[in-house]
Amino acid sequence: MIAQKPTTPARSGESFARSSSKTYTLVEIVRGAPPQMIDHGPEDTVFAFPVVALVELLLALGVTVVLLLMSLTMNAPLEEIANPNQTTDPAKAPWYFMGLQELLEHGHPTLMAVIIPTILVLFVLAIPYIDNEREGAGRWFTSARGKRITALTALYTLIVMPAFILVDNFFPPRELLRGIVPDLVAQGLIPAAVLAVIVLLPLFVLRRYRPTNREVMLVLFTLLFVSAIVFTVTGFLFRGPGFKLYLPWKMPGGYNPFLNL
Amino acid sequence: MRAKSLFDVITHSRVWRSFFRHGWPDNPLDRSLVMTTNIFFHLHPVKVSRRSLRWQYSLGLGLLAVILFLELTVTGVLLMFYYVPTVERAYTYIITLQTAVPFGQLLRNMHRWGAHLMVLVVVLHMARVFYTGAYKPPREFNWVVGVVLLVLTLGASFTGYLLPWDQLAFWAITVGTSVAGYAPVAGPTIKTFLLGGPEVGQESLTRFYALHIMVIPAAILLLTSLHIWRVRKDGGLAANEVKEP
Amino acid sequence: MSVPTPSQRKGLTRRQFLGVSWAGALAVLAGQSVVALLNFLRPVTAGGFGGLVFAGKVEEFAINSVNRVLQGRFYIVRTEDGLLALWQKCTHLGCAVPWVEEEGQFHCPCHGSRFNRVGEVIGGPAPRPLDTFPVTVRSGEVWVDTGKPTQRSRFDPSQITGA
Numbered sequence: 001m002i003a004q005k006p007t008t009p010a011r012s013g014e015s016f017a018r019s020s021s022k023t024y025t026l027v028e029i030v031r032g033a034p035p036q037m038i039d040h041g042p043e044d045t046v047f048a049f050p051v052v053a054l055v056e057l058l059l060a061l062g063v064t065v066v067l068l069l070m071s072l073t074m075n076a077p078l079e080e081i082a083n084p085n086q087t088t089d090p091a092k093a094p095w096y097f098m099g100l101q102e103l104l105e106h107g108h109p110t111l112m113a114v115i116i117p118t119i120l121v122l123f124v125l126a127i128p129y130i131d132n133e134r135e136g137a138g139r140w141f142t143s144a145r146g147k148r149i150t151a152l153t154a155l156y157t158l159i160v161m162p163a164f165i166l167v168d169n170f171f172p173p174r175e176l177l178r179g180i181v182p183d184l185v186a187q188g189l190i191p192a193a194v195l196a197v198i199v200l201l202p203l204f205v206l207r208r209y210r211p212t213n214r215e216v217m218l219v220l221f222t223l224l225f226v227s228a229i230v231f232t233v234t235g236f237l238f239r240g241p242g243f244k245l246y247l248p249w250k251m252p253g254g255y256n257p258f259l260n261l
Numbered sequence: 262m263r264a265k266s267l268f269d270v271i272t273h274s275r276v277w278r279s280f281f282r283h284g285w286p287d288n289p290l291d292r293s294l295v296m297t298t299n300i301f302f303h304l305h306p307v308k309v310s311r312r313s314l315r316w317q318y319s320l321g322l323g324l325l326a327v328i329l330f331l332e333l334t335v336t337g338v339l340l341m342f343y344y345v346p347t348v349e350r351a352y353t354y355i356i357t358l359q360t361a362v363p364f365g366q367l368l369r370n371m372h373r374w375g376a377h378l379m380v381l382v383v384v385l386h387m388a389r390v391f392y393t394g395a396y397k398p399p400r401e402f403n404w405v406v407g408v409v410l411l412v413l414t415l416g417a418s419f420t421g422y423l424l425p426w427d428q429l430a431f432w433a434i435t436v437g438t439s440v441a442g443y444a445p446v447a448g449p450t451i452k453t454f455l456l457g458g459p460e461v462g463q464e465s466l467t468r469f470y471a472l473h474i475m476v477i478p479a480a481i482l483l484l485t486s487l488h489i490w491r492v493r494k495d496g497g498l499a500a501n502e503v504k505e506p
Numbered sequence: 507m508s509v510p511t512p513s514q515r516k517g518l519t520r521r522q523f524l525g526v527s528w529a530g531a532l533a534v535l536a537g538q539s540v541v542a543l544l545n546f547l548r549p550v551t552a553g554g555f556g557g558l559v560f561a562g563k564v565e566e567f568a569i570n571s572v573n574r575v576l577q578g579r580f581y582i583v584r585t586e587d588g589l590l591a592l593w594q595k596c597t598h599l600g601c602a603v604p605w606v607e608e609e610g611q612f613h614c615p616c617h618g619s620r621f622n623r624v625g626e627v628i629g630g631p632a633p634r635p636l637d638t639f640p641v642t643v644r645s646g647e648v649w650v651d652t653g654k655p656t657q658r659s660r661f662d663p664s665q666i667t668g669a
Contacts, residue, residue: 045308047292060328071370081352082431087601089615091432109443128401137394138502439600457549
C-alpha cells in the first residue's frame, strides 16, 4: 500500500523504515481483503490463483479424457499407399476444406476458389475496423434485437444456401448453357450474380430498420458462418462417388465419409 | 520455540526460495506474487472478473485451443520418433507404428483426432469472439492476430494430412494445392513452391514435413503468446466491458 | 561563428542522415534476404517424370482406341488421322482422369468433369481441355516428351501427330 508521506516524524516500532529522500513510502502490508476501488462500481473480481489454474487443469484433463476415449474407439484412417495413377473415388480434401471444394462445384474456379475466398478473408479481417464502436462488446449478440437478427439470418441462410446448391445441381447453368454463352458468363457471372443477390437481400430488408454497424456485421458474418457450415456439410456428408449428391445413408458402394476423416 | 516441520524446513530453505519467490498462495500478496513471479502463470492477470469466468460467456474455447495445441505438440513429437518423410518409407513406417509399436496406434489416433478437434475449436472460438462483440475496440488487432492463427491452424492440419502418404493424403493434397494454383499471378508459383515441383511427390513430402513440424508450430506458438498477452493488455475478456451492478 | 542548431539548418541534420542511411541499409539487407530465401525455396527438381517416355509401337495402338501409359501418366489416343498424347491430370483440380470405356469418355471422379476422346470438355467444371504432350514417331516407335505439357483452349486437328 502506498501512502503520502506523513508530516509527523518516524516513530520507533514501525514496520518499514522511511527514507527521507522519497515523498512516498510503504507503511505496512495489510492482511485481508483489499479495499474496493472508488468509481469502479462494486469490484466483482477474484484472485486468478487458484481458480483459473484449476479451471485450466480441469479442462486439460477433460480434453485428454475425451481424446483418449475417441482414440480408443476410433482408428485414424489409413488407405493403401499413395498411387499417382489411381484417383480415389470420390477424392475429397480434408473436411475443413470441403466447403471450398463444394463451392468449386458451382462455378468457375477463379471465382469460387480465388475471388470469393479473398473477399471473405478480407471481410473477416476488416470486421473490427468497420464496426469500430466500443459499445456492445462482451454480450452475446449485443442485444435482444441482435439475437433476433442473427437467428433470422441463420434461418434464411439455412433455407437459401441448400436451395442454391440443389437448384444449381439439378439445373446447372454450366451444362444447360454450354456452347450457348461463353464459360465466363455461365460459370462466372451467373453464379456470382445469384450469390450477390442472396447476400444483399437480407441487408436490403434490414436497411428499413436503421441497423447499427454491429447489426450489419451480425447479418454478414452469420451469412458467412452458416453458409460455410452448409457447404462443408454438403461436401462432406452428401457427396458420394463421382462427387454426385446422395443421401448420406444411401451412398452407393457403402461409401462412408466418416471413415476418411 | 517449537520445532519446525519438514515442510517448513524445505519451503524456507535457500534452494526452495531460489526457485519460488513467493510463499504458499493462501493470501492476497502471495496469490499476486504467484502470477507475477512465475513464467508459466505470468500471462494471467492477478485478478479476474467473475463475469469473464462464466463458462456460458467464453465456453472456454480459447483455452481448449491452447490445450489441444500442447497435446498435439506432445503426441506429434512422439510420432516423430517413428517417422521418416520419404516416399518409399513413410507409409511403411506408419504401418509399423500402428502394428508393432506399443501405443503407436493410440498416439496416432490422438494426434489425428486432436488435430480435427483443434480446427473445430478454433473456428468455434472465432464465432464466439464475433458473436460476443469481442473484436470491438480496443481489441481490433487481436482479432487480426486470431484470424492469422486460424489460417495457421488450417495450415498445420493440411500439411500434416500428407504425411501418412496414403491415397487419402495424396489426393486430398493434390486437390487442395490445385485450388491454390488458381490464384491469379502468384497462384502457380505458390503451388510450385509448396509442392517443390509440378506434382505431389518426394519434394512435397519434405517441404510439408518441415512446415508441419517446425515452421507452422513455431509461428503458432509465437502468435498465441502475442494473442494471450494482448488479451491482457486490452483489458481481459470483453465480458469486462459490461458494467452491471 | 556559432554552430547552427538543427532546427535552423535546411535539409537533413547529420543525425537524421545517418538514421535514414542505416534504415535504408537495413531495408536493403532485409530485401536481399527475402530474395535469397525465395531463390533458395524455388524447386530445383523437375519432378518424378518429365523426360522422353517410350509409349509403345504404333501398331499397338488400334485406330479409335484410348490407351493408358502408366509410367508417363498420359493417354495415347489414336484417331483416324494419327496420335494424340493427353496428360491424365484433370485441368480442374489435378486428379488423374480415368478413361471410362462404357461411357466413351474421360470421367473425373473428383468433380465429375467429363472429356471426350480428344480431351475436349463436354461436362463438369473443368475450365479447359486436357493438356497435351508432344508426340514423335521414329521408325514405328511412339515417343512422348512429358516435360512439355501444352495447354489449349480447344481441340484442333493440328495437335494430332500423323502415324
